[in-house]
Amino acid sequence: MSAVTAREPATPPNAAPVSPLSTSLRTMMCGDVRAAHGRAVDGVFLHVHRSRDLGGIVFIDLRDRAGLVQVSFDPRWTPSDVLARAGSLGVESVVLVDGTVAERPHDARNPDLATGKVEIRATGLRVVGPAVTPAIPVARVKGEPLPAEELRLRHRHLDLRRPELQANLVLRHRLLQAARGFLATAGFLELETPILTKPTPEGARDYLVPSRVHAGEFYALPQSPQLYKQLFMIAGFDRYFQIARCFRDEDLRADRQPEFTQIDIEASFVTPEDVIGLTERLLGVLFAESGVTIPERFPRMAYAEAMERYGIDRPDLRYGLELYDASAAFRGGELGIARKALDAGGRVRGLRIAASEGAARLSRKQVDELEAIARAAGAGGLIRLRRAGHALEGPAAKFLAADAADQLGLADGDLGLYVADADRVSGPALDRVRQELARRLNRIPPGGALAFVWVYDFPMFERDPSSGHLGAVHHPFTAPHPDDVDSLDSAPERARAVAYDVVLNGTELGGGSIRISDPATQERVFALLGIDAETARARFGFLLDGLRSGAPPHGGIALGFDRIAMLLSGAASLRDVIAFPKTTAARALFEGAPAPVPAAELRDLHIGVE
RNA sequence: GGGACUGUAGCUCAGCUGGUUAGAGUGCCGGUCUGUCACACCGGAGGUCGCGGGUUCGAACCCCGUCAGUCCCGCCA
Numbered sequence: 001m002s003a004v005t006a007r008e009p010a011t012p013p014n015a016a017p018v019s020p021l022s023t024s025l026r027t028m029m030c031g032d033v034r035a036a037h038g039r040a041v042d043g044v045f046l047h048v049h050r051s052r053d054l055g056g057i058v059f060i061d062l063r064d065r066a067g068l069v070q071v072s073f074d075p076r077w078t079p080s081d082v083l084a085r086a087g088s089l090g091v092e093s094v095v096l097v098d099g100t101v102a103e104r105p106h107d108a109r110n111p112d113l114a115t116g117k118v119e120i121r122a123t124g125l126r127v128v129g130p131a132v133t134p135a136i137p138v139a140r141v142k143g144e145p146l147p148a149e150e151l152r153l154r155h156r157h158l159d160l161r162r163p164e165l166q167a168n169l170v171l172r173h174r175l176l177q178a179a180r181g182f183l184a185t186a187g188f189l190e191l192e193t194p195i196l197t198k199p200t201p202e203g204a205r206d207y208l209v210p211s212r213v214h215a216g217e218f219y220a221l222p223q224s225p226q227l228y229k230q231l232f233m234i235a236g237f238d239r240y241f242q243i244a245r246c247f248r249d250e251d252l253r254a255d256r257q258p259e260f261t262q263i264d265i266e267a268s269f270v271t272p273e274d275v276i277g278l279t280e281r282l283l284g285v286l287f288a289e290s291g292v293t294i295p296e297r298f299p300r301m302a303y304a305e306a307m308e309r310y311g312i313d314r315p316d317l318r319y320g321l322e323l324y325d326a327s328a329a330f331r332g333g334e335l336g337i338a339r340k341a342l343d344a345g346g347r348v349r350g351l352r353i354a355a356s357e358g359a360a361r362l363s364r365k366q367v368d369e370l371e372a373i374a375r376a377a378g379a380g381g382l383i384r385l386r387r388a389g390h391a392l393e394g395p396a397a398k399f400l401a402a403d404a405a406d407q408l409g410l411a412d413g414d415l416g417l418y419v420a421d422a423d424r425v426s427g428p429a430l431d432r433v434r435q436e437l438a439r440r441l442n443r444i445p446p447g448g449a450l451a452f453v454w455v456y457d458f459p460m461f462e463r464d465p466s467s468g469h470l471g472a473v474h475h476p477f478t479a480p481h482p483d484d485v486d487s488l489d490s491a492p493e494r495a496r497a498v499a500y501d502v503v504l505n506g507t508e509l510g511g512g513s514i515r516i517s518d519p520a521t522q523e524r525v526f527a528l529l530g531i532d533a534e535t536a537r538a539r540f541g542f543l544l545d546g547l548r549s550g551a552p553p554h555g556g557i558a559l560g561f562d563r564i565a566m567l568l569s570g571a572a573s574l575r576d577v578i579a580f581p582k583t584t585a586a587r588a589l590f591e592g593a594p595a596p597v598p599a600a601e602l603r604d605l606h607i608g609v610e
Numbered sequence: 611g612g613g614a615c616u617g618u619a620g621c622u623c624a625g626c627u628g629g630u631u632a633g634a635g636u637g638c639c640g641g642u643c644u645g646u647c648a649c650a651c652c653g654g655a656g657g658u659c660g661c662g663g664g665u666u667c668g669a670a671c672c673c674c675g676u677c678a679g680u681c682c683c684g685c686c687a
Contacts, residue, residue, distance in 0.1 A: 057643095057644040074645085076644095105645065141636090144621095148679070153679090226687090251611090254681070377682085584679075589679090
């Protein structure tokens, strides 16, 4: 590239640069060209977006991350050899144009372009980075569908040139800067924690890294910096944050990647109020970065209430359609599926769609689709009952008592949809049905309504239905509710944790807790989780040592940064706010990871592969 | 680990009930064209119908397996 580096500086040493992004080789960004510049341009360059060859005159649109600008090649100002080369430029080539910024003829302006009143009249053209024909198009006409996601990931260098993805990543950058600025100003220290850490058999599967030096031993990539940040508090750093990369070897979803980024926060001498208040202010700053004003304080809801009214611990509060207990109406009836659920200690829960809310608009077929959604979420089916006059209609109606319609609270024309099962099954299923109903009945307020809510008083433990073992709902370092400490051993499943999740429109943005800072309590919790003293020592000895060495009360929160970036950018998938994401099979299609390694390398690592 | 959907030209897609030579738009290549901005017009090239097996006189189409992608359940302390 010596031909380029040998150029004279684009901006003479004494002249003020046109743009802070000017360099020795480039006067200005394409998207920044305006009439006001009215000056010579030597070196505007980046990718050829599109070109139009009219025969004697050629137009090309040049694109960089600031936008598009039109370059015109015309015999009135362009030497003939330059004009000839302009006609055969391939799209996505990097070119360097010399010329002059000029106003376009009045009837040739393009109001759709920020630079549409001007153009660059080219006198020189050099292709400094020729491009082969791109495998997937970068320039698209509006409404043209995107290439298949597989191809977008395989040719990520091209996909990332699209203005939409560029905007997403620029927003992501601004959010990171805003978070850092806010937290640093609030006295938090940005401290780093290891990427090569100790495997933890609890929780998600670890990504393991073999040790060459120590045969048969492994590091793990961190699922989160949880223990390290607690150790920072024990060490007296008092206020910590980190934009932390976390790794979990679990199966993926649209909103889950194997490596993801958390805004990780911990502070000493805090109550939940402190953490909640700080998080509300932080989210206010982040949303303001994309021009959105959010409430200063968010409403709160106890976990038990969320589960009862919405069936899930991350309720979408943008609309009603709450669940209710309809067991009474089925108790006297003969409906087998309801009988069975009630006898097993379950309930019949469901939701009502009032005639005035459009119950009649839901056809038989649409209700079938709702039932499919409920089944996919684990329910055995969906009991449907529609009231017509005093009677109930629906396959299950004849199994119910005469006064069931009143007991169900259904008025004339109302539709009721019910799941008969344990709450653990009916809740998530009805949540899905509720979300789909809200979409179909247009119950979601337009204009980007934001329903934040804090869910608190989570249970400490939940029992695995198959093994019968207790597991931590949040994590094993979460402090029990002071009122439940005494009954921790006698009634562990009733114990609440001092944990809180922040939820937006049915999506969990983050969660945190006050941690256990007393080693005796920590050992009790380990014991309840089935971790004996010896195992606790082996796995978490460094934490227990820390807690015994003078540990301040502390707590914190971790926010899912990718999800926040996704919500604020309006992206449908996490993959659209991560530069180089993985597929649902955790493959990186662009660079080709994971990949096999030579046998010799495996031997060095003391690893055999079957 | 399980389920659903998808895979046809570089890209986006069509391809009927299994029937002769698999199509369209766009991109690409060649040509005409002096104010276009999805320029227009004319011509051309371009196919392992994801891969393997089976059924059949005959398979892009039906069946089995497999790979890849997406969405979901399980899982994600």
